Amino acid sequence: MRRFSWVPILVFISLAVWVRPVAAQQPTPSDDEVNAIASQLYCPVCENTPLDVCPTQACHDWRELIRQMLAEGKTTDQIKQYFVDHYGARVLSEPPRTGFNWLVYIVPPLAFLLGVFLLYRAFRTWKLVAAESAGDPLHAVAPSHGSAPAAENEYVSRVEEELRKRN
């Protein structure tokens, strides 16, 4: 019995040697993890196709590259930077906030605010015209003239005043 007392030790050492490389290995990143990054990138070849849904062989290769880089412990930013370095900033789904790219972020909100301002002014003008027309008997009879130009209202008022004076 004593002759076999070294067997458990041997088995333990063997297990330790066998398990160590497995523990050091990164788990293979799942498709979801790969696609989470791929969806932030566009296919460098096919225009306007996100990398996560692009069906070409080239895109498959790039997704595998992302998987490999994730397995190597690279962060999302590092992977995206690799793609920018290799294929240009056009692969990013969101253009980097530098140089002319700022226009993409600035122009739409400014255009929206300008639109709101113009609408506000237009509504205000229409309201004023409507308010002035409300006390105008001519417009009361013919509401279709409610939006007549202001100059016309002035002339009508003046004509009425002259008629009153003559009477």
Next chain:
Amino acid sequence: MTEKTSPPAGLRRTAPVWVQVLIWVGLLAVLIVLAIGLFHAQNPILSVGSKVPNFTLTLFDKYPYQTSTQVRLSDLRGKVVVVNFWASWCVTCADEAPYVESAWQEYGPTGQVVFLGVDYTDVDAKALDYLKMYNITYPNGPDLGTRITPIFNRNIAMPETYVVDQQGVLVHQQIGAFQSLAEIQSVIDPLIRGR
């Protein structure tokens, strides 16, 4: 009858001059950007007879130019430069690869012609496998940041080859694959002195 009339208060108001100027300048800027974009879209390719803008190609370690892993077009003035765009995922690139390599084997030793392979949007490992598979030996490198391709053609279709003469002028554009070595020779021979 002499009294002055004026429009309602709401209609008298107009935007300040600086706002109006800003709006018109903004609209003009947008129109200029659109015009430039349309112009580029209609003229995507560098035309024959144009001076080729300078570029720097970073080469794969195993595919240097002489001993350098970077090559500038301007450094090759005085030589005919054959710029071949390819990718490992491009099937027709593989069809023409043997012809291009044969041409390099023929013209490279003369020192009058330099071949540059530009790997367009590729995975480095796949590209190196491709170069090894087709026994390609001329200088090759990735188009880092896709900066070189748009110089020649913004709507590139693989493969494409551009031949630049000794003065840096584009003399030939090959859209699609070369079909034979003779086809390449017919482009390069007239450019080389004494042939």
